[in-house]
Amino acid sequence: xxxxxxxxxxxxxxxxxxxxxxxxxxxxxxxxxxxxxxxxxxxxxxxxxxxxxxxxxxxxxxxxxxxx
Amino acid sequence: xxxxxxxxxxxxxxxxxxxxxxxxxxxxxxxxxxxxxxxxxxxxxxxxxxxxxxxxxxxxxxxxxxxxxxxxxxxxxxxxxxxxxxxxxxxxxxxxxxxxxxxxxxxxxxxxxxxxxxxxxxxxxxxxxxxxxxxxxxxxxxxxxxxxxxxxxxxxxxxxxxxxxxxxxxxxxxxxxxxxxxxxxxxxxxxx
Numbered sequence: 001x002x003x004x005x006x007x008x009x010x011x012x013x014x015x016x017x018x019x020x021x022x023x024x025x026x027x028x029x030x031x032x033x034x035x036x037x038x039x040x041x042x043x044x045x046x047x048x049x050x051x052x053x054x055x056x057x058x059x060x061x062x063x064x065x066x067x068x
Numbered sequence: 069x070x071x072x073x074x075x076x077x078x079x080x081x082x083x084x085x086x087x088x089x090x091x092x093x094x095x096x097x098x099x100x101x102x103x104x105x106x107x108x109x110x111x112x113x114x115x116x117x118x119x120x121x122x123x124x125x126x127x128x129x130x131x132x133x134x135x136x137x138x139x140x141x142x143x144x145x146x147x148x149x150x151x152x153x154x155x156x157x158x159x160x161x162x163x164x165x166x167x168x169x170x171x172x173x174x175x176x177x178x179x180x181x182x183x184x185x186x187x188x189x190x191x192x193x194x195x196x197x198x199x200x201x202x203x204x205x206x207x208x209x210x211x212x213x214x215x216x217x218x219x220x221x222x223x224x225x226x227x228x229x230x231x232x233x234x235x236x237x238x239x240x241x242x243x244x245x246x247x248x249x250x251x252x253x254x255x256x257x258x259x260x
């Protein structure tokens with residue numbers, strides 16, 4: 001899910017003061033630390049994702065909001 | 069659209085199945101990547117072993133003594149236990165998780181951490197949170213909302229259980245560019 005979609009869904013749910021920050025790149029080597037990502041999937045990711053993008057396949061974010 | 073490559077029930081089953089199959093979490097490599105040494109000194113080894121989060125929501129949640137905090141998808145309990153330390157015995161920490169095994173595991177970890185008197189874990193789904201309206205001050209979660217095929221429903225439920233003025237603070241992954249279909253249709257990718 002893209003950041004703007006996540007923010008939009010929070011606002012649509014009724015939240016105010018939506019903030020998304022503390023962004024940290026999340027790459028294939030990070031994913032490989034998790035048992036939920038199988039070795040097969042990690043191999044596929046290394047093969048199909050462009051090398052320049054492998055260090056930042058996703059972004060780890062903190063999203064905050066307040067119920068009015 | 070890429071997010072339509074799997075049906076909702078297929079995503080849900082894939083996530084459940086993946087979590088049922090694993091015999092350990094990310095352990096110290098994941099925990100050290102996410103949490104501070106001071107935080108890790110406050111949780112038992114069993115909670116570190118089952119660390120599966122993608123960020124560190126508790127320091128961003130501005131928790132105060134006496135507040136009630138809900139952890140959506142509490143897993144082995146590491147974030148719930150950290151939150152319990154912040155709200156203290158006058159507060160309450162509640163973790164919900166899809167799997168009975170995780171609920172039992174997290175409960176044992178909370179006992180070892182010494183926060184069990186004001187911490188509880190329940191089996192439940194984040195699309196149907198087993199709590200009354202306006203009953204919690206803060207909702208946290210860590211790498212969990214993205215696992216739901218009904219994210220808007222999860223956010224609506226979160227809004228329902230929060231008191232007016234209550235806060236949501238979640239760590240999660242965002243993806244700005246489409247991934248190859250071979251990855252998007254992988255059960256493992258959805259579960260991770």
